[in-house]
Amino acid sequence: MATAEAHSAPNYHPLPVVVASGEGAWVTDVEGRRYLDMLAGYSALNFGHGNPRLIAAAKAQLDRVTLTSRAFHHDRFAAFCAELAELCGMEMVLPMNTGAEAVETAVKTARKWGYKVKGVPDGKARIVVAADNFHGRTTTIVGFSTDPDARADFGPFTPGFTVVPYGDLAAMEAAVDRDTVAVLLEPIQGEAGVLVPPPGYLAGVRRLTAERGVLFIADEIQSGLGRTGRTFACEHEGVVPDVYVLGKALGGGVVPVSAVVSSREVLGVFRPGEHGSTFGGNPLACAVGLEVLAMLRTGEYQARAASLGEHLHGRLRSLIPTGSVTAVRGRGLWAGVDVSPALGTGRAISERLLAGGLLVKDTHGSTIRLAPPLVITEEDLDWALTRLRETLTA
CATH class of the missing domain: 3.40.640.10 (Type I PLP-dependent aspartate aminotransferase-like (Major domain))
Known part of the structure; x- marks a missing residue:
């Protein structure tokens, strides 16, 4: 990371992770740690990493x-x-x-x-x-x-x-x-x-x-x-x-x-x-x-985004009564989550999620965005949402 920052223009402020490989919805860093990619390259990776x-x-x-x-x-x-x-x-x-x-x-x-x-x-x-x-x-x-x-x-x-x-x-x-x-x-x-x-x-x-x-x-x-x-x-x-x-x-x-x-x-x-x-x-x-x-x-990916999206938004909305989340927006496998400002900035929350094995991206204020690859399994999606709940309600 230090070498990259020394020789590249500072027009980005990446999270402190160095990805070395990826498969499906998961990536692995240079030290062998695995992370679930809940950003998917801003939708560029709708079909996952390394789709065969x-x-x-x-x-x-x-x-x-x-x-x-x-x-x-x-x-x-x-x-x-x-x-x-x-x-x-x-x-x-x-x-x-x-x-x-x-x-x-x-x-x-x-x-x-x-x-x-x-x-x-x-x-x-x-x-x-x-x-x-x-x-x-x-x-x-x-x-x-x-x-x-x-x-x-x-x-x-x-x-x-x-x-x-x-x-x-x-x-x-x-x-x-x-x-x-x-x-x-x-x-x-x-x-x-x-x-x-x-x-x-x-x-x-x-x-x-x-x-x-x-x-x-x-x-x-x-x-x-x-x-x-x-x-x-x-x-x-x-x-x-x-x-x-x-x-x-x-x-x-x-x-x-x-x-x-x-x-x-x-x-x-x-x-x-x-x-x-x-x-x-x-x-x-x-x-x-x-x-x-x-x-x-084939319509397969649209259908996956629709069905898994309902699941995603249902679980995200369940966080609102906890006080950790103030609003949830989006459609399909795409969500903007307004986290309570008391829990920190979007950047700070993204860094805490990174430590738990989740890659997300912040935007303005305390908002984070979730956009997993459309190939994500329901089990992996649930794992991510459980990590999110645990991080926000700790």
């Missing part, structure tokens, strides 16, 4: 070709785009690498669509976003963040964004005007503490954007691909956005894979040379992504 199907797909592709750039076609690209579009009920895919790249791509897409299709005057396009959002850490994205840590000392920022309170449909309606090209939202705000919007909010945003000719962009980078018990979190309100922004779990915890998925009308606005990525849609990424899509088509 995904590792096999990656190994097979490694022996063939790993990168061509988009200067040439390769034999995994067409299938990946077609199958991802089908999973989303859409027509076109623009593959990238990281979640932030995908969000930046969605922003560019919305602006170009606004100018070319909607007819917004050049340079006037606006995108409405929600307070407490987390869409990445590029300069443009942090410019419309309301988190002081994300924004401080990184300006000047890109104009063209309007921030409204999350879950406030009236504020959203007031903000959408003739120059608005898109509304960009997380169906559930992960970094903010797994905040679920009020019932009907997403459906209301869908109605509003459809009525006013505005794109609804759903950032499902953390919430999508099985995490909440459905393939997409928007499905809980029967909502289909105009644009999906995907990442994290799409790469199976093996390689970074992200994508923007939409209709031909929307993504068809691009022309060669206007946007791209050297590594976006590379053969290795597509091979792993294809296996992820095959696993999701």
